[in-house]
Amino acid sequence: MDDKEIKSIIESILFVWGGPLHINELARVLDISKEEVKKNVLQLKDEMEKHNRGIRVIQVNDCYQLCTKIESHPYIEKLCITSQNKGLSQPTLEVLAIIAYKQPITRYEIENIRGVKSDKAINTLLERELIEVKGRLDKIGRPILYGTTDVFLKTFGFKSLDELPEVEEIEKLDFLLKKE
Numbered sequence: 001m002d003d004k005e006i007k008s009i010i011e012s013i014l015f016v017w018g019g020p021l022h023i024n025e026l027a028r029v030l031d032i033s034k035e036e037v038k039k040n041v042l043q044l045k046d047e048m049e050k051h052n053r054g055i056r057v058i059q060v061n062d063c064y065q066l067c068t069k070i071e072s073h074p075y076i077e078k079l080c081i082t083s084q085n086k087g088l089s090q091p092t093l094e095v096l097a098i099i100a101y102k103q104p105i106t107r108y109e110i111e112n113i114r115g116v117k118s119d120k121a122i123n124t125l126l127e128r129e130l131i132e133v134k135g136r137l138d139k140i141g142r143p144i145l146y147g148t149t150d151v152f153l154k155t156f157g158f159k160s161l162d163e164l165p166e167v168e169e170i171e172k173l174d175f176l177l178k179k180e
Contacts, residue, residue: 001032009030010037010041010064011044014064020060023037023063024062026041041059045057060159070157089121091114091121092125094121096130098114099148104147106137106144106145130148130151131152132149133146148161
């Protein structure tokens with residue numbers, strides 16, 4: 001197989017798969033090395049960006065996925081998303097930020113930082129699969145530990161948690177707030 005054919009197959013696989021697909025799985029299916037997969041995925045990504053395509057390849061940890069360009073979001077939202085799924089409220093974003101930066105963290109620790117109850121925000125984040133239960137603390141009551149998910153990384157455009165912005169940059173994310 002030449003690179004053109006490999007890129008075509010990768011694009012087809014990522015399209016059909018829908019979610020993040022691990023590089024090992026792509027290498028296995030294509031019967032090529034991980035390095036060859038990475039090279040072709042990066043070329044495919046560059047080609048999509050160069051031609052200003054409506055979809056792009058993103059990387060989440062060691063997985064790749066097709067997704068739409070952020071510039072297309074308002075039009076997709078207009079077509080597909082119901083009003084209940086638009087954005088996150090300020091309290092929910094606060095809880096998400098605390099979890100992202102302090103994970104793994106308990107509900108009590110979150111509420112201690114915020115000074116208010118956070119049950120509703122935590123439930124919203126769990127429903128949207130932005131956070132998940134990472135385990136339980138080994139102390140009385142065995143409180144639940146929360147952490148972010150790959151859906152969180154994908155939603156906010158990060159490859160890994162190492163790419164989280166400095167806390168001062170969080171204020172720039174105002175566009176994610178729910179319009180009230």
